[in-house]
Amino acid sequence: MTSIIRNDYSLLAPGPVNLHPEVRAALAMPMIHHRTPEFDQILKNVLSEIKNVFQTEQDVFLLSSTGSGGMEALLVNTLSPGDTVIAIVSGKFGERWALMAKTFGMKVITLEVPWGEAVRVADVEDLLKKNPHTRAVLCQACETSTAVAHPIQELGQLIHPLPETLLLVDAITALGAYPLPMDQWHIDGLVAGSQKAFMLPTGMAFVSLSTKAWKFVETAQCPRFYFDLRKEKIANHNGETFFSSNVAVIRALEVVLRLIKEQGLESLFHSIHRRAEFTRLFVQKLGFTLYAKAPSDSVTALRVPPQMDGQKIRSHLEQVHHITIMGGQDQAKGKIIRIGHMGYIQDDELLHLLKSLGYTLRSFDPDFISLEQISTIADEARLWLEQNP
Numbered sequence: 019m020t021s022i023i024r025n026d027y028s029l030l031a032p033g034p035v036n037l038h039p040e041v042r043a044a045l046a047m048p049m050i051h052h053r054t055p056e057f058d059q060i061l062k063n064v065l066s067e068i069k070n071v072f073q074t075e076q077d078v079f080l081l082s083s084t085g086s087g088g089m090e091a092l093l094v095n096t097l098s099p100g101d102t103v104i105a106i107v108s109g110k111f112g113e114r115w116a117l118m119a120k121t122f123g124m125k126v127i128t129l130e131v132p133w134g135e136a137v138r139v140a141d142v143e144d145l146l147k148k149n150p151h152t153r154a155v156l157c158q159a160c161e162t163s164t165a166v167a168h169p170i171q172e173l174g175q176l177i178h179p180l181p182e183t184l185l186l187v188d189a190i191t192a193l194g195a196y197p198l199p200m201d202q203w204h205i206d207g208l209v210a211g212s213q214k215a216f217m218l219p220t221g222m223a224f225v226s227l228s229t230k231a232w233k234f235v236e237t238a239q240c241p242r243f244y245f246d247l248r249k250e251k252i253a254n255h256n257g258e259t260f261f262s263s264n265v266a267v268i269r270a271l272e273v274v275l276r277l278i279k280e281q282g283l284e285s286l287f288h289s290i291h292r293r294a295e296f297t298r299l300f301v302q303k304l305g306f307t308l309y310a311k312a313p314s315d316s317v318t319a320l321r322v323p324p325q326m327d328g329q330k331i332r333s334h335l336e337q338v339h340h341i342t343i344m345g346g347q348d349q350a351k352g353k354i355i356r357i358g359h360m361g362y363i364q365d366d367e368l369l370h371l372l373k374s375l376g377y378t379l380r381s382f383d384p385d386f387i388s389l390e391q392i393s394t395i396a397d398e399a400r401l402w403l404e405q406n407p
């Protein structure tokens with residue numbers, strides 16, 4: 019065991035996240051077989067309840083893969099080699115989806131968006147006009163590497179009237195964290211990841227397709243076996259999964275879906291928004307500045323003070339204060355830190371994070387911020403939490 023595995027350890031990354039105690043208890047239960055009446059009931063319940071988080075009437079599929087497998091499932095089930103797709107690339111995960119589409123032989127038109135910015139819908143519209151045979155637009159709901167939220171509702175409005183084009187959305191760091199009603203916003207393919215707002219261990223992807231996307235499935239020529247949603251659909255309608263079910267995680271998912279139902283989706287979104295607001299307000303007071311121009315509620319990226327190194331801040335926070343956040347990747351490496359707002363997070367953890375970040379800055383430069391300043395900011399922050407439940 020490393021030193022960070024302690025009772026006061028806080029996992030405030032943009033996934034994986036702190037698990038709810040009831041989820042931890044569910045994960046510790048004895049294993050059961052997936053062909054049992056007990057598991058049949060759990061699967062039936064989960065397949066029905068998860069639609070509420072997707073806010074869809076469509077089937078939602080539970081894939082035993084990380085989120086990237088779900089991204090692949092959306093591509094291979096709806097598209098063919100040679101198809102033109104527009105990939106919105108505003109960070110690491112946009113790059114990954116573009117590369118994946120190229121790997122499956124698609125003609126990828128990349129719409130590069132500067133890191134930290136959201137895509138302009140007018141730019142997508144222009145590209146679609148120039149490339150009327152585009153079969154899909156690929157976009158992250160939240161580009162986790164920059165903590166930007168893209169305008170998915172507006173993209174849905176743009177693409178919905180085009181019968182030959184789908185809007186495929188990677189909502190791995192978004193679904194369950196803030197509103198993304200699949201049917202209402204005309205999202206044709208949506209993928210979520212277990213280790214994010216679903217507050218589960220890493221290792222499952224959840225995907226759904228619109229009626230329009232199911233029409234594409236009929237003609238899609240991409241080879242697919244493990245991620246064949248047609249077979250998964252038949253299996254689900256027979257009360258099972260296509261391959262062995264991920265019993266432990268699906269059983270924990272049942273708990274999460276019950277907790278979300280009890281809390282209410284709106285209230286869940288509010289609690290995540292509140293943590294994001296808290297971070298945007300008070301961590302900036304310590305001397306960090308907001309990196310994303312269209313900040314997501316699921317994760318906040320903050321530029322570190324010019325003379326500091328984000329990677330060192332991240333390591334110090336973990337080793338000394340037992341809090342894990344993330345640093346930046348590629349061009350943002352060393353320049354930013356990223357704090358996740360999903361999962362089981364208590365107000366005390368937010369205050370602990372705030373103070374620890376202040377102490378961390380002091381440990382690198384005692385003149386940067388005084389103990390009195392940290393204490394004043396923490397007092398204000400405590401009051402804010404009390405006044406903004």
Ligand SMILES: Cc1ncc(COP(=O)(O)O)c(C=O)c1O
Nearest residue numbers: 084085086111160162190191211
């Ligand atoms: C937006 C986004 N897309 C895709 C992924 C990849 O998910 P996974 O690592 O579960 O395959 C991540 C993971 O952090 C992500 O944040």
